[in-house]
Amino acid sequence: MLKKILKSLVLFFLIFPTYTFATDTNAELFVSKLSNDAKVILLNKSSDNQARLKQLDGLSLNNVDLDAVANYTLGEYRQKLSDSEKSTFNRLFKDYFVKNVSSKLNDFADQDLKVLGSKKLNETNIVVNTKIFSKKDGQEIIVDWRIYFSNNKYLVRDLVVEGLSLARTQREEFASILVSKGFPELVKILENYIKSN
Numbered sequence: 001m002l003k004k005i006l007k008s009l010v011l012f013f014l015i016f017p018t019y020t021f022a023t024d025t026n027a028e029l030f031v032s033k034l035s036n037d038a039k040v041i042l043l044n045k046s047s048d049n050q051a052r053l054k055q056l057d058g059l060s061l062n063n064v065d066l067d068a069v070a071n072y073t074l075g076e077y078r079q080k081l082s083d084s085e086k087s088t089f090n091r092l093f094k095d096y097f098v099k100n101v102s103s104k105l106n107d108f109a110d111q112d113l114k115v116l117g118s119k120k121l122n123e124t125n126i127v128v129n130t131k132i133f134s135k136k137d138g139q140e141i142i143v144d145w146r147i148y149f150s151n152n153k154y155l156v157r158d159l160v161v162e163g164l165s166l167a168r169t170q171r172e173e174f175a176s177i178l179v180s181k182g183f184p185e186l187v188k189i190l191e192n193y194i195k196s197n
Contacts, residue, residue, distance in 0.1 A: 023118045027126040027147045030154040034063050035113040035130075057098045064101075065148050065155035066094045072157075073171045077178045085183060092190040099197045110135045113143075124149050 041047075041055045060066075070093040071078060078086065116129040128145040146158035146167075158167040177186045 022120045024120045024126045027128050027149065027154055028115045028118050030147065031128045031130060031145050032113070032115050060098045060101050061094070063156055065157045066097060068148065068157055069097065069167055070094070072167055073174050075171055075175055077175070081183065088187065092187060092194065095194045096190045099194060
């Protein structure tokens with residue numbers, strides 16, 4: 001019986017490599033630095049609001065896997081689009097995402113982020129667990145960062161806030177528009193948002 005158990009354990013660790021259960025301190029440092037960099041920009045009173053937003057735009061473009069997020073948010077509908085339509089959507093999505101995130105980040109200027117740990121799911125995907133503390137109301141929010149690692153670079157692919165995936169929420173919102181009004185209407189909505197923000 002003991003031999004069978006030991007054999008099973010050996011097989012288990014051969015099938016599921018140790019990195020599946022490992023932490024990734026570099027990914028944790030990446031999330032911590034990204035959070036700190038955003039906070040420095042937000043709290044820099046020597047810059048005007050437009051300058052701060054431009055810096056936040058750059059931070060998002062350099063640290064978020066925008067092509068992957070864009071692809072995900074289109075879901076199965078992406079297969080119906082031409083290469084030209086995909087290219088148009090990806091370009092608009094980048095502008096939309098950056099403006100959307102930058103406008104929301106101002107609300108987080110008073111908050112502190114604490115890294116709780118991480119889990120390396122495989123060679124390229126890591127989840128970094130964090131808790132955000134608000135100084136204003138003492139509220140605590142659990143945020144899991146879905147990080148993608150490739151070519152020695154870490155990129156954010158999703159934020160799961162209190163169990164709610166922001167990428168999935170965006171995908172559902174876009175799916176509703178695509179099903180009821182079609183791709184041209186989604187393009188128009190994105191263009192209007194970009195112009196007005």
